[in-house]
Amino acid sequence: MSLITVSSLSKSFGPTDIFSGVSFSVAKGARMAIVGPNGIGKTTLLRILVGADEASSGTVTRSKGIRMGYLSQEADFEMTGTLWEACESVFSHFKKEQEELHRLEGLMSDLVQGEEVMARYGKLQDDFERRGGYTYMTRIRQVLTGLGFSEADYQLSIDHLSGGQRTRGFLARLLLSDPDLLLLDEPTNHLDIAAVEWLEGYLSQWEGAAIIVSHDRYFLDKACNVIFEMFPGATESYRGNYSAYLKQRAERAARRQEIFESEKEKLMKEVEYIKRNVSGQNVLQAKGKLKRLSRILQAIEQIGMEAALNQKWSETAAEVSVTTSIMGVEEAERRVRGLQSPVRTLPNLHLRLSSQTRSGDLVIRAEDIQVGYSDKFLFSCPTIDLRRGDCAALIGPNGAGKTTFLKTILGQIPPLAGDVTLGASLSVGYFAQAHEGLDPQKTVVEEIIAASGFLPNRAREYLGKFLFSGDDAFKKVYMLSGGERGRLALAKLALQDTNLLLLDEPTNHLDIPSQEVLEAVLDDYAGTILLVTHDRYLVDAIATQIWEIDTDESHLIIFKGTYSQMKEEREKELARQSAAEAVVADTRKKDAPKAKSASTKEERQRIAKVQKLENSIAALEAELSEIGRQLENPPKDAGAVVKLAKEYDRVQKEMDSLLAEWEGLQG
Numbered sequence: 001m002s003l004i005t006v007s008s009l010s011k012s013f014g015p016t017d018i019f020s021g022v023s024f025s026v027a028k029g030a031r032m033a034i035v036g037p038n039g040i041g042k043t044t045l046l047r048i049l050v051g052a053d054e055a056s057s058g059t060v061t062r063s064k065g066i067r068m069g070y071l072s073q074e075a076d077f078e079m080t081g082t083l084w085e086a087c088e089s090v091f092s093h094f095k096k097e098q099e100e101l102h103r104l105e106g107l108m109s110d111l112v113q114g115e116e117v118m119a120r121y122g123k124l125q126d127d128f129e130r131r132g133g134y135t136y137m138t139r140i141r142q143v144l145t146g147l148g149f150s151e152a153d154y155q156l157s158i159d160h161l162s163g164g165q166r167t168r169g170f171l172a173r174l175l176l177s178d179p180d181l182l183l184l185d186e187p188t189n190h191l192d193i194a195a196v197e198w199l200e201g202y203l204s205q206w207e208g209a210a211i212i213v214s215h216d217r218y219f220l221d222k223a224c225n226v227i228f229e230m231f232p233g234a235t236e237s238y239r240g241n242y243s244a245y246l247k248q249r250a251e252r253a254a255r256r257q258e259i260f261e262s263e264k265e266k267l268m269k270e271v272e273y274i275k276r277n278v279s280g281q282n283v284l285q286a287k288g289k290l291k292r293l294s295r296i297l298q299a300i301e302q303i304g305m306e307a308a309l310n311q312k313w314s315e316t317a318a319e320v321s322v323t324t325s326i327m328g329v330e331e332a333e334r335r336v337r338g339l340q341s342p343v344r345t346l347p348n349l350h351l352r353l354s355s356q357t358r359s360g361d362l363v364i365r366a367e368d369i370q371v372g373y374s375d376k377f378l379f380s381c382p383t384i385d386l387r388r389g390d391c392a393a394l395i396g397p398n399g400a401g402k403t404t405f406l407k408t409i410l411g412q413i414p415p416l417a418g419d420v421t422l423g424a425s426l427s428v429g430y431f432a433q434a435h436e437g438l439d440p441q442k443t444v445v446e447e448i449i450a451a452s453g454f455l456p457n458r459a460r461e462y463l464g465k466f467l468f469s470g471d472d473a474f475k476k477v478y479m480l481s482g483g484e485r486g487r488l489a490l491a492k493l494a495l496q497d498t499n500l501l502l503l504d505e506p507t508n509h510l511d512i513p514s515q516e517v518l519e520a521v522l523d524d525y526a527g528t529i530l531l532v533t534h535d536r537y538l539v540d541a542i543a544t545q546i547w548e549i550d551t552d553e554s555h556l557i558i559f560k561g562t563y564s565q566m567k568e569e570r571e572k573e574l575a576r577q578s579a580a581e582a583v584v585a586d587t588r589k590k591d592a593p594k595a596k597s598a599s600t601k602e603e604r605q606r607i608a609k610v611q612k613l614e615n616s617i618a619a620l621e622a623e624l625s626e627i628g629r630q631l632e633n634p635p636k637d638a639g640a641v642v643k644l645a646k647e648y649d650r651v652q653k654e655m656d657s658l659l660a661e662w663e664g665l666q667g
Contacts, residue, residue: 002027003066003181003209004049009058011044018044022058022235024228026181030209033220033242036230037346038483038511042213043073045230046183049211069179073186077170083161084154086169087144090176091136097128105645125645129628134652136176138659143172146198148191148397164190164398175202182210188219192397193534199223215512217242218536231344242537253343260305260341267293267336274329287326294327297335304342349487349517350465351494353429355527359499360424361388363528364409369418371405377416378404379549381556388423388499391522391529393539393563396549402532403433405549406502409530429498433505433532435485437492440478444468444488447477451492466491467514482509490518499527507535539563581610606665613662620655627651 002025010020018041026032034042047053049060050070062068079086104121132139144154147168161169167190174182188196200222203210214220220227220242227238227245236252238245270293277286299308302320327335364386372378378401386392394402407413409420410430422428430437438447448459460473466487480488486509493501501522507515515538522529523542533539539546540563548557548566559566627648 001063002061003063005061006049007059007061009045009048009060010056011041011048011053012056017233019230019235020233022230024235024237026209026211028180028209029207030226031203031212031224032210032226032228033212033214033224034228034230035213035220035242035245035512037513040230040232042230043185046070046185046211046213047072050183063180066181067177067179068181068183069174069177070183071167071171071174071185071187073189077166079158079166079170079173082155082157083144083149083169084140086158087140087173087176088137090173091140094128094131094133094136097124097133101125101128101645121645125648126628134649135656138656139176140172141660143175143202146195146202147172148195168195178208180208182208182212184210184212184214186214187212188214188216188534190398191534193395193536194397196534196536215507215510215515216535216537217512217515218540221537231346234344256306256342260339260343263305263309264336264339267296267339268333271329271333271336274332278329290329290332291326293332293336294325295322297327297332297339298322300339301335305339306342346513347467349467349490349514351490351517351521353494353501353521353525353527354497355499355525356497357425357427357499359388359426359528362386362421362423363388363390363426363500364423364530365421366409366415367419367421369408369420370416371401371408372416373404373413374416377554379551379554379556381418382558384547384556384558386528386530388528389526390545391531391543392545392547393531393533393543394547394549395533395539397551400549400551402549403504406430406504406530406532410502426500427496427498428500428502429493429496431489431493431501431503431506433508435489438477438485438488440476442477443474444477444480444484445473447488448491448495452495463491483511483514486510487514501525501527501529501531503529504532505534506531507533507538536563610662610665613658613665617655617658617662620651620658624648624651624655 005025007023009022011018022045024032034045036042044053048055050068052070081089101121101124104117104124107117108121128134141151149165149168149172153165156165158166158169171184171187187199191199196216196219200219203223210223212220212224222241224241225239227240227242229236229238229245229249236249238248240248270289274286274290274293277283278290280286296308299320299322307319362385365384366381367383368381370377370380394405396402404413408415409422410428411420442450444463445456445459448454448463449456452459452462454462460468463469463473468484468487468491472484475484477485477488486506490506503522506518510518515535519538519541522531522538529542531539531543543563545561546559546563546566548559549555550557559569561569627644630644
């Protein structure tokens with residue numbers, strides 16, 4: 001059964017059509033991603049689905065009683081109190097039920113209504129436990145931790161949170177509310193890689209449905225099983241994740257192009273036959289073919305070749321407006337030759353990064369440097385070498401110091417210790433995340449003229465390659481959107497002849513088609529690249545080594561290989577550690593003295609404590625299960641029931657405390 005069904009939906013602002021003819025349905029368990037270029041109306045569509053905006057035409061049918069949760073891109077969420085209180089408000093019904101349980105406990109000693117109270121108490125307590133009444137605080141901690149909050153953040157006032165923190169806090173509350181349908185508009189904004197990976201795992205285990213708008217291709221690969229693509233005036237649906245969508249899209253395009261060329265060739269043969277015979281012996285047959293061709297051409301021009309040729313004319317006639325007049329032979333030939341391929345192509349970046357000058361073999365060497373500021377140490381680095389043709393991706397949590405590292409390499413910030421050496425014959429191109437190289441008071445065309453020396457007309461022609469058309473060229477930089485500023489910065493970068501690129505979040509605010517172009521250009525780049533990005537899809541496609549900032553150890557970890565290879569190695573290492581811990585635990589049980597095999601005193605102590613906690617938790621779980629069993633068939637003595645209920649609460653709280661301590665000792 002569908003949770004939501006959309007039929008022939010369209011939206012216009014004045015004379016401008018945003019989208020039209022949008023139809024789809026979302027069933028329970030579906031994870032549908034909506035993709036398409038910026039400005040196609042993805043956010044507007046989500047707002048219509050939740051009832052925050054109205055469609056110009058079409059219908060949205062929601063299943064009865066559906067609970068929807070919507071995460072917008074704007075940080076204008078209605079939340080009050082502290083971060084913890086905002087999340088806890090989702091479970092206010094549990095607090096009321098706890099009060100009712102305590103009230104019933106007080107009535108159990110009443111001999112008159114004792115049995116009735118005990119029956120009601122047992123039913124309420126069983127329902128309370130089944131729906132997570134005893135574990136919701138643990139859930140809150142898990143979700144907040146997964147989204148990058150520490151315990152120190154729990155009591156922060158919502159009013160004092162940054163926009164990014166408010167968005168993460170609202171997302172946490174949204175996930176905890178467990179709606180039937182989640183609508184998420186750019187949910188990975190403001191999340192670092194660890195938080196995004198946690199969200200991927202959460203959604204993969206979640207039983208509800210989701211409609212997701214995101215530019216994070218790696219996230220779409222992990223979190224989605226349907227891709228809904230929006231084009232101007234058209235939509236298409238694909239089964240599978242983002243990678244499956246790319247493959248299917250290419251296959252469909254190739255098949256359509258092949259059919260188009262074949263059918264166009266057939267139509268041209270019809271034209272040639274008509275030209276040869278329209279004045280000859282087969283004039284009647286030629287005129288009949290011309291009449292049919294005139295009709296088919298009008299249909300193809302209105303509904304496309306695929307639709308016009310794949311259905312009966314009676315069906316086609318109901319969809320198109322066809323004149324009864326017959327085309328002339330020359331007009332028919334002109335219109336056949338003018339038929340356009342059905343393969344949709346959108347205006348896209350025409351980016352080319354030049355690297356004509358060859359650098360030395362050694363491009364960057366950093367020897368035992370410490371990165372940070374005079375009043376704040378961020379992390380240390382081993383001796384690292386970046387050689388010609390390499391692409392290193394620098395990754396790490398928000399605030400770890402990635403941009404500071406780039407500025408240290410560039411010499412804009414001195415290292416706290418150690419030395420940075422740049423190789424010979426380097427020509428460096430720097431793409432700054434905040435686009436500091438752009439003058440807010442200049443127009444777009446003035447920025448290009450200043451960087452290139454082009455005359456105005458040539459500068460505007462050049463800007464057209466970066467999707468700036470018409471009056472866009474005369475906008476002031478401060479008026480540009482994030483995506484427009486990014487494209488302008490790329491346009492300026494492409495004017496340089498470089499052999500070393502330092503790129504700080506180059507895909508921020510770019511739509512997926514632009515990201516794909518940038519990825520292809522960087523993959524073909526002949527120089528060396530040092531890349532800072534949260535875009536794991538880009539990292540996996542072009543990086544030859546991964547530099548990861550470990551904030552726990554304040555140290556840079558170097559991995560020679562791709563992102564996927566690093567993830568695979570990490571998973572294998574975790575599996576080895578788990579197996580080793582299992583062996584150690586088993587050995588400790590069989591022969592306690594052999595526990596000395598642990599590598600360090602601290603590790604032995606940690607393993608011992610983990611084992612002790614696990615034993616205690618197992619005992620408490622068994623005790624809790626036994627108490628629950630007794631409460632299902634409560635004793636007639638009201639006092640005994642009250643005692644059991646209080647003991648259940650005590651054991652549950654003690655187990656929650658031990659679980660939190662156990663989680664803190666993992667890894």
